[in-house]
Amino acid sequence: MKALCWQGVNELSVEHVPDPRILNAQDAIVKVKLTTTCGSDLHLLGGYIPAMRAGDVIGHEFLGEIVEVGTEVRRHKVGDRVVVASIIGCGRCWYCENDLWSACDNSNTKPAFADMLYGQPIGGIYGYSHVTGGYKGSHAQYIRVPFVDYGAFHVPDGVDDMDALFTSDSAPTGWMGADLAGVRPGDVVAVWGCGAVGQMAARAAMLLGAERVISIDRYPERLAMTERYVGCETLDYTRTDIIEELKERTGGRGPDVCIEAVGLEAEGAGRRHLYDKAKQRLGMTLDRPIAVREAIYACRKAGSVFILGVFAGLVDKFPLGAMMNKGLTVRSAQQHGQRYIPKLLDLVARGELRTAHLATHTMPLDQAPRGYDMFKNKKDGCVRAVFRPWA
Amino acid sequence: MKRAVLGGLTLGGIGLGVMRWLSSRRTKVRTRQAASRWLMVTINRRPEEVVPDGRLPEPLARLGDAIEVQVREAPGDRGTELGARPITPVPAGVTGVLARLGDEDPRQAVRRALRESKCLIETGEVLRPDEPPTTRPTPAGRILDLAAQRAGGEGRL
Numbered sequence: 001m002k003a004l005c006w007q008g009v010n011e012l013s014v015e016h017v018p019d020p021r022i023l024n025a026q027d028a029i030v031k032v033k034l035t036t037t038c039g040s041d042l043h044l045l046g047g048y049i050p051a052m053r054a055g056d057v058i059g060h061e062f063l064g065e066i067v068e069v070g071t072e073v074r075r076h077k078v079g080d081r082v083v084v085a086s087i088i089g090c091g092r093c094w095y096c097e098n099d100l101w102s103a104c105d106n107s108n109t110k111p112a113f114a115d116m117l118y119g120q121p122i123g124g125i126y127g128y129s130h131v132t133g134g135y136k137g138s139h140a141q142y143i144r145v146p147f148v149d150y151g152a153f154h155v156p157d158g159v160d161d162m163d164a165l166f167t168s169d170s171a172p173t174g175w176m177g178a179d180l181a182g183v184r185p186g187d188v189v190a191v192w193g194c195g196a197v198g199q200m201a202a203r204a205a206m207l208l209g210a211e212r213v214i215s216i217d218r219y220p221e222r223l224a225m226t227e228r229y230v231g232c233e234t235l236d237y238t239r240t241d242i243i244e245e246l247k248e249r250t251g252g253r254g255p256d257v258c259i260e261a262v263g264l265e266a267e268g269a270g271r272r273h274l275y276d277k278a279k280q281r282l283g284m285t286l287d288r289p290i291a292v293r294e295a296i297y298a299c300r301k302a303g304s305v306f307i308l309g310v311f312a313g314l315v316d317k318f319p320l321g322a323m324m325n326k327g328l329t330v331r332s333a334q335q336h337g338q339r340y341i342p343k344l345l346d347l348v349a350r351g352e353l354r355t356a357h358l359a360t361h362t363m364p365l366d367q368a369p370r371g372y373d374m375f376k377n378k379k380d381g382c383v384r385a386v387f388r389p390w391a
Numbered sequence: 392m393k394r395a396v397l398g399g400l401t402l403g404g405i406g407l408g409v410m411r412w413l414s415s416r417r418t419k420v421r422t423r424q425a426a427s428r429w430l431m432v433t434i435n436r437r438p439e440e441v442v443p444d445g446r447l448p449e450p451l452a453r454l455g456d457a458i459e460v461q462v463r464e465a466p467g468d469r470g471t472e473l474g475a476r477p478i479t480p481v482p483a484g485v486t487g488v489l490a491r492l493g494d495e496d497p498r499q500a501v502r503r504a505l506r507e508s509k510c511l512i513e514t515g516e517v518l519r520p521d522e523p524p525t526t527r528p529t530p531a532g533r534i535l536d537l538a539a540q541r542a543g544g545e546g547r548l
Contacts, residue, residue, distance in 0.1 A: 007527070017526045023519040053535045055527035072515065090514045094435040094469055105435075106510045109520040110539050115546030124518075130539055136521045146518055 002389060003057040003140035004368040009047035012369045017057065020136060020144035025072035028148035030084060034165045035062040035138040036359065036386045037375045038086075039195050040310040043264055044129065045372065048286045048312055051113050051130035059139030059387075060086035060126040061169035063161055066152070067142070075149040081161075082152040083345070084145055085337030086169040088124035088135065091150030095123075102334035107147065108133045117313075122334065139368055141389040153341045156349045165386065166196060166355035167344040173308055173335040174200025175344060177259045178208050180331055181306035185209030190246055190255040190298060192291040194222035194234065196358045196384055197308055198261035202230045203353060205257070214249065216242060218267065221381035229357045238269060243298045254300035263309030266290040272317065286313040296322050296330070307332035358384045364391035426481035429474040430501050430548050432509045433465050441471040441512060448508035451475060458501055473508065475501050491541070499544030506543055 003017045020029055038061050043049050066080045076082065089101035096104050104123035108114060111121035113131040124146070127137015136143065145152055155164040174197050183189055189205040191198050194217035205213045213232035217223050223234040235245055246255055267273065268290035276288040295305050296319045305328055323330055347353035360383045363371055371385030434441050441448065442462050451460060454475075461474040477497035482490040490496040507517045524539065525532055538545075 005527070015526060018523060020521065023522065024516050026514070026516060051535060051538075053525055053532040054529045055525035055532070090510075090518075092435065092513045093509075094433070097435065106514050107518060109518050110542035111506065111548075112542040112545035113538070115548065119547060121546065130535060130542075134520055134524065134539060144521060147514070 001141040002365055003136070004059060004365060004387070005054075006044060006052055006056045006058050007054050010045055012045070012058075012372055014366055014368060015055075017055075017136075017140070020142050022068060022070045023144065024146055025070040026147050026149065027070045028066050028073055028076060028145045028152065029068040030062075030064040030082065030143050030145050030152070031067045032062050032064040032138055032140060032143055032389045034064075034161055034386055034388060035059045035140075035365075036165060036384050037372060038169060038384075039197065039263060040128070041372070042376055043310055043312065045376065046265065048264055048280075049129045049131070049310075050117070050286075050312065051134075053130065056127070056129070056134070057136040057140050058127040059137035060128055061165070062126075062138035062143070063155065063165045063168060064143070066148070069148070073148055076152055080152070081155045083155055083164045083168045083341065084126075084138075084143075084148075084152045085172070085335075085341055086126055086128075087151075087335055087337050088126070088133070088146055089150050089338050090147050091338075096150070096338075099336055099339040100333070101336040101338045110134055125334065139365060139387060139389075141365070150338060153345060156345060159345065159349050160356065162356040162359055162386070163348050163354075164345060166200070166358055166384075167341050167348060169335060169337065170196035170358065170384075171200045171344045171353065171355055172337040172340040173197045174202070174261065175204040175340045176333065176335050177201040177261065177306045177308040178204035178210075178257070179340075180333070181257045181259060181304045182329075183208045183210050183257050186211045187256040188212045188250050188253075189214070189257045189259065190295070191215045191259045191261060192266075192295055193217060193261035193309070194219070194226045195261065198259075199226050199230050199358065200355070201259045201261050201308060202226060202232050205259070206230070206232060207347070207352065210257075212249075214246065214255070219378055219381075222383060225357065225383065229354055242294055246298045250300070254298050254303065256300055256303050258295035258299040258303065258305045259308060260291045260295045260306065261308045262291040264288055264311045266292075266309070268294075275317070285315065287311045287315045289315045289318065293317070293319055296326075296328065299326070299328055302327040302329075304329045304331070306330075310334075359386040361385045363387060365389040426483065426498075427476070429461065429476050430498065430505055431472055431474040432505045432548065433470055433472050434509045434512050435470040436512055438462055438464055438471045441473055448473075448512055450504040450507040450511065454500060454504055457497065458504075473505065475505055477501055491545070494541055494544065496544075499541065502546065502548045503544040505548065
């Protein structure tokens with residue numbers, strides 16, 4: 001089959017690789033119909049996520065049709081149109097039973113990597129390095145889906161493939177940020193990042209009753225898209241001082257909830273950004289936590305900060321003093337997709353959540369390296385490049 | 392030639408550093424503590440489901456008399472804490488490092504058995520990694536493969 005392989009830093013190619021097969025009785029094989037780039041893939045491309053190897057198939061946000069099931073699969077059958085959570089969860093460990101799916105105890109087949117990096121093994125993720133299990137990703141014609149009864153969800157009739165696609169990862173990630181940050185009716189919420197996850201977090205905050213939602217980015221087309229499809233206020237951080245602006249807009253308090261949806265390659269202005277960038281270039285750090293710092297400084301006292309962006313290692317110049325003395329609650333996670341996907345599919349079916357606009361560019365899988373170039377460099381207003389493996 | 396000499400000196404320096412670290416008193420104390428430490432997992436099932444009629448889960452039972460085992464109820468309705476450790480002495484120092492590289496450190500088998508027991512009891516199967524690991528073998532990839540093959544038996548468990 002055809003698949004998009006990571007070959008090295010900033011090097012991708014479409015290759016012919018062996019078809020996946022059922023390896024466990026609770027597996028299924030899914031024929032991938034749509035699969036999309038994600039901002040977190042850029043960290044793989046840039047070489048910031050450890051334990052990648054040449055030939056790894058990437059991609060984790062996808063939709064397709066089940067073409068084969070293992071003998072112990074109970075909830076799915078061949079022919080089902082499904083969206084699959086990017087996180088693999090067993091559904092029966094303590095974490096999965098408590099809806100903390102990305103902390104699954106049983107889905108990472110190479111637990112020692114994360115164990116040594118983070119002190120505990122984390123759950124498996126498709127196409128996201130050997131730290132998360134070394135699973136082959138979704139930018140391929142077929143993919144093996146372990147624990148399919150827990151990770152795949154029927155797409156309701158009447159919901160278009162493109163609308164359902166983003167309930168695999170970006171929509172549940174965004175929803176999780178607003179939900180677990182504790183957004184309540186009347187809150188003012190600030191969201192750093194107007195990519196797909198940031199837009200979904202902003203929309204989730206609105207649907208959860210926030211009084212005002214303010215999204216922050218620097219790309220005019222993303223800011224315009226957020227205003228148009230999410231319906232919230234936006235700020236361009238290259239044109240204003242974000243912390244001062246947020247203070248002014250919130251009566252001097254600061255936002256009740258701050259959601260960071262940028263990750264380890266955050267851009268910014270000023271000395272701190274240059275400092276982070278220099279350290280990253282010299283290989284002295286994996287992460288540039290610019291948006292996280294700003295969120296912590298901007299947040300109101302005793303407010304809540306949620307880190308949705310992916311980070312890999314250690315950071316310095318972290319405002320621990322501000323966090324502690326302001327009494328902030330800081331929370332984070334890889335997405336607990338299985339917790340939110342059914343609800344999100346329902347919202348999409350009812351027309352309350354729009355996602356298809358995120359797919360600014362659609363192309364055959366053969367053109368995926370070009371798609372990633374557009375996505376990485378924000379060419380032609382690219383927010384998400386979506387690949388059709390069978391086109 | 393110059394590069395080879397520099398490379399040799401660097402490797403020699405690293406080797407000396409590792410030897411010195413391994414022979415330091417602090418490392419010896421930590422190694423001794425680690426050798427006698429219980430390796431533990433918490434299984435999201437009641438003790439009677441983890442060890443029905445006192446029978447150990449199959450992956451641990453396979454290790455037979457080479458290990459000792461403890462089972463206790465976890466606090467807060469979190470299931471069962473299952474622990475094991477090798478009875479045989481655990482190699483230390485340079486021998487220990489070589490044993491770990493060769494997958495011959497008895498703790499590796501115990502960690503693997505504990506993880507497999509947990510997975511088997513909670514989900515009914517032990518998840519297998521995707522195959523084949525790669526379609527493009529490279530020297531760096533081979534090192535990663537070697538680490539990945541040991542991954543079930545390593546870590547902080």
